[in-house]
Structures are given as structure tokens and as C-alpha cells.
Amino acid sequence: PSTNRNYDQKVNKKQKKLALYHAIAEMAANGKVLVVDSIEVSFRG
DSSP states (O other), X not given: OOSOOOOOOOXXXXXXXXXXXXXXHHHHHXXXXXXXXXXXXXXXX
């Protein structure tokens, strides 16, 4: 028997999207989300 086990499970796209939405909403409710309007990056070269 192999000691390596694969615990991957398929998750529907809609369920994954909804779970991500709820996770971000909960973080926003707790003040753990930082919203950035723009980021300036300069490259030398």
C-alpha cells in the first residue's frame, strides 16, 4: 500500500465562487480587508 494519499475533492465553480465571496465578506466585516485604488510601479532599464 502507498503511504501517499490524495484527499482532493472536486468543487463546483459556483460553490467555489460563493465560498470565496463569503470568505471575503466575512473578512471585510471584521476589518481585515485593505482596498487599494491604484499601485504605481516604476521599472529601471
